[in-house]
Every structure is written in C-alpha cells, then in structure tokens.
Amino acid sequence: MTKRIPLIAREQKRMYTIFIAVALVLFIATSFYTNFNIMTLAQNSDAFWAFITKDFFPPALPKASRIPGVLSSVVVTLALAMSSTTIAAVLAFFVSLFASEKISPFPKLAKYVRGFATFLRNIPALVWAFILFSSLGIGTGVGFVALLITSFAFMVRAFVETIEDVSQDCVESLQAVGAGFWQRVWQAILPSCLNGFLSWFLYCIEVNIRASTIVGMVGGGGVGLTLFSYIKGFQYDIAFSIILLIAAMVIVVDRITGKLRKEILK
Amino acid sequence: MTDESVIPSTVRNNSAEKASNKIPVGCKDKNTFVPRFLTGVVVLTVLSLIYLNIDWLKLLSRVPDVGVVFWDLAHFDFSDMDIIFSSMLETVSIAVLSLLYSLILGIAFGMIAARNIFKITWLSVLTQSFFTFLRAVPTPVWVLLMLVCLGMGSEAGVAGLCVHTTAFFTKSFAQSFESISDETMEALEVTGTSRLSIFINAVLPAAFSQIVAWTGMRLETNFSECAILGMVGAGGIGYVISRNLQNYNYGSAGIAILLVFIVAYVIERLFVHIKKKI
Amino acid sequence: MDKILKFENVSKHYPNGVHALKNVSFEVNEGEFVSIIGPSGSGKSTILRSINKLIPISDGNITLDGLLVSQQKGKELRKLRRKVGMIFQNYNLVYSLSVLQNVLHGRLGYMDGLKGIFGLYSEEDKKEAINLLNELGMEQFCYNRASDLSGGQKQRVGIARAIMQNPKLLLCDEPIASLDPSSAKTIMDLLRDMTRKRNIACIVNLHQLDVAIKYSTRIIGLSKGEVVFDGPPEKLTDDVIERIYNTSRENLMIGGAGNDKKDSADCA
Numbered sequence: 001m002t003k004r005i006p007l008i009a010r011e012q013k014r015m016y017t018i019f020i021a022v023a024l025v026l027f028i029a030t031s032f033y034t035n036f037n038i039m040t041l042a043q044n045s046d047a048f049w050a051f052i053t054k055d056f057f058p059p060a061l062p063k064a065s066r067i068p069g070v071l072s073s074v075v076v077t078l079a080l081a082m083s084s085t086t087i088a089a090v091l092a093f094f095v096s097l098f099a100s101e102k103i104s105p106f107p108k109l110a111k112y113v114r115g116f117a118t119f120l121r122n123i124p125a126l127v128w129a130f131i132l133f134s135s136l137g138i139g140t141g142v143g144f145v146a147l148l149i150t151s152f153a154f155m156v157r158a159f160v161e162t163i164e165d166v167s168q169d170c171v172e173s174l175q176a177v178g179a180g181f182w183q184r185v186w187q188a189i190l191p192s193c194l195n196g197f198l199s200w201f202l203y204c205i206e207v208n209i210r211a212s213t214i215v216g217m218v219g220g221g222g223v224g225l226t227l228f229s230y231i232k233g234f235q236y237d238i239a240f241s242i243i244l245l246i247a248a249m250v251i252v253v254d255r256i257t258g259k260l261r262k263e264i265l266k
Numbered sequence: 267m268t269d270e271s272v273i274p275s276t277v278r279n280n281s282a283e284k285a286s287n288k289i290p291v292g293c294k295d296k297n298t299f300v301p302r303f304l305t306g307v308v309v310l311t312v313l314s315l316i317y318l319n320i321d322w323l324k325l326l327s328r329v330p331d332v333g334v335v336f337w338d339l340a341h342f343d344f345s346d347m348d349i350i351f352s353s354m355l356e357t358v359s360i361a362v363l364s365l366l367y368s369l370i371l372g373i374a375f376g377m378i379a380a381r382n383i384f385k386i387t388w389l390s391v392l393t394q395s396f397f398t399f400l401r402a403v404p405t406p407v408w409v410l411l412m413l414v415c416l417g418m419g420s421e422a423g424v425a426g427l428c429v430h431t432t433a434f435f436t437k438s439f440a441q442s443f444e445s446i447s448d449e450t451m452e453a454l455e456v457t458g459t460s461r462l463s464i465f466i467n468a469v470l471p472a473a474f475s476q477i478v479a480w481t482g483m484r485l486e487t488n489f490s491e492c493a494i495l496g497m498v499g500a501g502g503i504g505y506v507i508s509r510n511l512q513n514y515n516y517g518s519a520g521i522a523i524l525l526v527f528i529v530a531y532v533i534e535r536l537f538v539h540i541k542k543k544i
Numbered sequence: 545m546d547k548i549l550k551f552e553n554v555s556k557h558y559p560n561g562v563h564a565l566k567n568v569s570f571e572v573n574e575g576e577f578v579s580i581i582g583p584s585g586s587g588k589s590t591i592l593r594s595i596n597k598l599i600p601i602s603d604g605n606i607t608l609d610g611l612l613v614s615q616q617k618g619k620e621l622r623k624l625r626r627k628v629g630m631i632f633q634n635y636n637l638v639y640s641l642s643v644l645q646n647v648l649h650g651r652l653g654y655m656d657g658l659k660g661i662f663g664l665y666s667e668e669d670k671k672e673a674i675n676l677l678n679e680l681g682m683e684q685f686c687y688n689r690a691s692d693l694s695g696g697q698k699q700r701v702g703i704a705r706a707i708m709q710n711p712k713l714l715l716c717d718e719p720i721a722s723l724d725p726s727s728a729k730t731i732m733d734l735l736r737d738m739t740r741k742r743n744i745a746c747i748v749n750l751h752q753l754d755v756a757i758k759y760s761t762r763i764i765g766l767s768k769g770e771v772v773f774d775g776p777p778e779k780l781t782d783d784v785i786e787r788i789y790n791t792s793r794e795n796l797m798i799g800g801a802g803n804d805k806k807d808s809a810d811c812a
Contacts (some may be wrong), residue, residue: 013773016474016488017479023366026362026363026366026388027363027366029359030358030359030360030362030366031363031365033356033359033521034356034359034360034421034423035419035420035421036363036420036421036424038367041421041425043418044416048415048416051414051415052415053312063728067497074703075317076317076318078314079313079314079315079317079318080314080318082310082311082314083311083314083315083318085305086308086310086311086746087311093489097479103399108682118531119527122490122526122527122530122531122534123523123527123530124490124491124493124494124526125494126406126494126497126504127493127494127497127504127507128498130334130507130508130511131335131336131339131511131523133511133714134335134511134512134514135331135332135334135382136325136328136331136332137328137337139320139321140317140318140319140320141320141321141322141324142325144318144320145325167638169632169634169635169636170638170639172632172636173630173632173636173637173649173702173705174596174649174652175598175625176596176598176625176628176629176715177625177626177629177649177650177652177653177705177709178621178623178624178625178626178632178652178653178709179465179622179632179652179660180622180652180656180660181655182660182661183652183655183660185661186661186662186663187638187641187649187652187661187663188638188649189647191638191640191641192638192639192640194300194640195300195640198300198303201307210404211404213404213407214404214406214494215409217406217407217410217498218497218498227407228410231410231411231414236414243403243407243411246402246403246404246407247399247402247403248402250402250403250404251398251399251402254402260303262301263299263303264299264303266297266299288667289670289671289674290687291642291644291648291663291665291670292641292642292645292647292687293641293642293687293688293689294642294687295689478666478747
C-alpha cells in the first residue's frame, strides 16, 4: 500500500467525504422512492419543448374587457400582503416582548409563548389557509388571516432574536434605574431595535407577496386565482402573460424593499 | 459617525427655545426617514384594508366554527396511518431530490453567473436576469405548469421545485463565488491554470461552508413548499391534507398536519445544530 | 456616619451549580468609597447586582437604607432601585438616542404613567441634566447620538445618568475596564469628586489593584465568593494580595498592565 500525500487537512477531507456520501445515498434512495429518472425526462424533452413553445409562446393578452379585472387582482394581492404583514408586525412586537426570558415581566411564560409561535410558524401558510377555508369559507378575509398567522409567528422569532442581540445591556441599565416594564420597552428596546424590526418587516413583505399569490390560487382571491382559472381553462398563452405580470410585481416589490432597507440601515 | 456634528449645539438650542421655550431632548441629526417610512406603512395598510373590503363581522361570527374545526382536528384518527406515512415519505423524497439536482445545477449556473470566474460579463448578466425572473414566480406556479406539461405525479413536483430552487442557488452561490478576492484568482491565473481548474480547486472549496449553509436553509423552505404542492394538485402529504379536509375527515387531516409540523420542526432544529458546528 | 448598606451572611447559588457568594457579610457607611477586588469569577459582579436585585440572592439578608432588599417587589422595588445608581463596564447606553435622553433616563424611576413611557421629562429635569453634563465637560455633546461618542465620553454619560437618579449609593461594575489609561483616570477622578461632593457612598468593582489603592477609603478583597480582606488600603499587605489572587503582587502588576492593553485594544 502506498500512502499518498494528503493535500488538505484531514477534518476538512472528512467533512467533504461525509457530505458527498450523504448526498449520494440520499440521491439514490429518493430517486428510487419517487421514481424520478432524469433520463426519461430527457427522452420526453421533445414533447415537453413542443408544449412550451406551442402552448405558452407567444404570451397573449387576455380580452380587453378582462384587463382591468386582472390589474385589480394584482392590487388585491399587494393589499393582502401589505395589510396582513403590518398587522402581524404590530402583534408580533407586543408578543415578542413576552417571548424572551430576559425582557419579559413573566419569564416563566416566555418558553410557552415561543413554543406557540414555533408551532404556528412550522405549518405552511397554505395549510392554514385550507384549515380556515374549511371553517370560515372561501374569501379574501381568510387569505388575510392565513398570511397573518405565519408572518406573525415568523416575526415573533425574528423580533425576539433582534431584542436579545441588541438591547440586553441597556435594558439592564434601565432596570437598575428603577424604570418599569413599559418604560424599558419604550425608552430602551424600541429605540435600539426599531431599525432591526423594520428590516425584518420588509423581508416579511417580500415573502408575503409570494405567499399571498399562492394563497390566492386556492381561494384567497387576487392574481393567484386569476392565474389558476386561466390554467384550468387551458388558456396557457394568457396564463403565461399573467406569470410575467406576477414576476414583474415581485421584482418591483423586491427592488423597493431593497432600497428602503438600505435607507433604514444607513 | 456623521459629519453634520459641526453645527454648534448652542445655536440649535437657542432657535429651538425661541420656538417653544422648551428644552429639546432629541438628537440634532435625527434620521427623518424612519418616521416618514412608518407613516407610509400605516397609510398603505389602511388603504389596503379599505380596498380589500373584508366582511369582518361575517368573519368574526364564524370564529366559533374555527374552534370546532380545531377540536375535530385534535381527535386523531389513526386508520389511514400507512397512507399518511408513505405520502410523507414521498414529500420528503421530493424535497430532498429536487434539492440535490438543484445543488448541481446551481453550482454550474452559479459559476456562469458569477462575474469573476469566466469574466464574460454579458453571459453573467443574462444568466442572472433569467434566474431573477424564475425566482420571482412562486414555486406552486411552476409546479402547476409542470403538472400541465408532465402530468400528475412526483416528476412534476421534482421538476417544479427544481426551477425555483435552482434559481435561488444560482443567485446565492454566485454571490459566494464573487466574494472570493480578485488577488487570489490573479495569483492562480499567473501560474497558467485554466479557469475551470481555478474554480474547482480554489473557488469551490472556499465557498464550501457557505454552500452547506445555503443548502440547509433551502431544505427548510423546500420541505414546506413541498408540503403545500399537493394542495395545488401534485402528490404527497399536501394532497392527503387537502382531500381529508374537503371530505370533512378531520381526524386524519389532523395527524397529517401534526406530522408536517414535526418534520419541519426537526429540520429546523437540525439546521440550527449544524450551523453552530460550522 | 449612617449605615447605608448591610450584607448579612449572603449566599448565591446559580442554577448551573456555581456557588458565587458564600456567607458574605459587610457594611457600607455614608460617603465611603469602597473598592471590591478579586480575580475574575470571584463574585464581584454578583455582589453589585444583588444590591439592586438585578440578581436575586439565595440566602441571607441585604439591608439597603433600612429596607430588606429581598422583600421589595413591583413598585417598592422600583423605588428602592432609584436610590441606587449603577455604572457599567460597557456603558449600557441606548445608542440610538441622544446624550441628553440617555442622561434623563435616570429620572424614569421617578416617573409614572404615560409621561415616563414616552419620555416627557419636566423642564427642571432637563435643566438639571444639562447642568450635570456641563459639570462633566460634555455640554457640547448634548444632542449627539450616544453611538457617536468615544469610550470615555460614553462612560461620562453613564455617570451623569446615575447621578440624575439622586442616588444614595453608586454601584460601578468595572467602570474603567474598557477604557484607555488616560480616560480611565478621568473617569475615576470624576467618580471620586462627584460622589464626595454629593455625599454618595460608592462601591466599585476593580481589576486594577493600583487604582483601587489610590482612590478608595476601604477595600474589600474577594476570593471564590468569600470576603478574605476588609480594611483600609494601607493594610493591604503583599501576603493579603497573595491570598486574594493566589499569586504574588509582582505577577499581578505585570498581568494587570497586560490586561489594560488588551482591553483598550478590544475597545479600538
């Protein structure tokens, strides 16, 4: 046996090996389980390609009479994302104050508050939407509540992390001064964490624009529903232009939030 | 540090006192952007709520129904466990497989999209804008399209998830690749190494830990995306949940939802654990 | 002289099993300047934070100005805390607010309701705060953000905030550990002068032995949670120092100087 001279540190090599081995095992197992074979997909690629070029291209506009409706559905999606995120942020702010042992006036409850938020967060928005549809019926209001739940839970986690990162020292000093809980919140936590909160809020808007499109698809209204109905009606060329519209909407919002975030963190 | 601190505070003090006789307490170079931003948010939110015209009373009157549904969901029905488990496994498999394919594709496209590897600017810009478009469209839309193209089944799920995941990886990996200093690249270039070889031997190892971090983060997203795919028509746990809910089969749906939560939670914890180690 | 503070057999166990204080007893009188010295982990910070109940103690009694600290809750605790000013190693200011606002935070313990929450301070308080900043040589920075100041300036704001409380006792948790030597001297001089002028008792945690000897009227030596020395600086002999730090005085001076450099480097 000849020993080769190692080029990289042993731990690093072990990490690479583990990573690649795990990836390979997972690849084989999951390919087997899902029956997904890239070769069969490649064999069918002609039909696939023909489908795309024939049915989707060129993108077509919907009937002129329908255009205002489509545009207003975009506004519904935007409004849904905007309002649900804002209200979720306000709720999350108050709840997050009680979700951190270091800040909360009831430290023993903090764990349960966080656990509750974790539960809400780890169930996808669409599942919430479905649960709510089955009890509240289909409509924009339900889409609103479904988005509210997940973004609320997400922001509780993010806000707690921000609070614990940023304001522990100054909260301690205000405690020593004899300041009460709400004084500490308004005079120390809010001024030092506001910019962090707003940055997370903007991130949540970005996420919710996409989520509100999806919730719309299953019955929450908005541009998602419009797209879904065109696809169901086999009008793929029109559906394609709606997809372009969605993409444009998302990109524009991302650009705006990016600019705002830079301005806030300046 | 701001340069505006040259304004003598006494001047500002006097002018403010003239106005109101009160001593001001705030900073002199206040960030006026945040209050304006907050006002804007409030105005937009109010306008949105007015535009949405949600019937709150009707919604509130039905709140007790929500309680009933949750009560029903909590009454677990274990009769369909085998279907629930196998569809859960299918969902996880779709999530992982699409992640692996996208990982390879993402590295390849990320290499092209990074401006410092091949230094063909137009190609990088073209790749980046194409993937920006793909990323802007939510995953379920892609899955829906793939369902139309490929028919029902997990193929559509894998392919649809791949579109969005690849787009995400391409952007993040390109960012990681571009963060490698030009000096390092130059040092290798002058030895006459080919660009591909530089990429494999220098750039990729340097970005490795970031790639792992992005992958872990994406696994979380992919799983929750995958869990909802069923609801728009692809297979997996989402299909089980939506069908059971529609058939008022709340016991089974409750178990499936709980299972989604548990798996998502385990993935999240696992990722936090791995992130600490790296 | 009146007694301000009394520790009687105070012990503290942390939930993780650390036994931070063991049967600590001492008294502090009005106008005294007491330094607590001891190696890291000897319980210096725990002593200070137990006085205003930032950390609750496990056993024993702490009496502050005639009141039993462990019995104070809610409003009474706030009243008690405002009698005790505190200065921190990391200044603990709210960096996004102005210097004046940070100083006025010292008044929050006296304010109730919405006025306190939204920081609507009275004009007298504001004037007093500005006078205090004048005294500390900080008047030109009143309206700067606290984040724009240097370390020494931040600590002066910290002192002003503590004095704003009209305290009877001032607690300083390693006030100069993050400062360069010249700012450290300014801060210690200010602490001594301001507390002497206002007849405030002062307890300072210190790492620097020479500083402790120079400024204090009394020194308390801590080792592993126990008081091993309590007396005037003159009585702090070499073998006492060795008992506190488990190492000779010479090692300590060199080590101390090295620590100073490291601290100021961290700060930069």
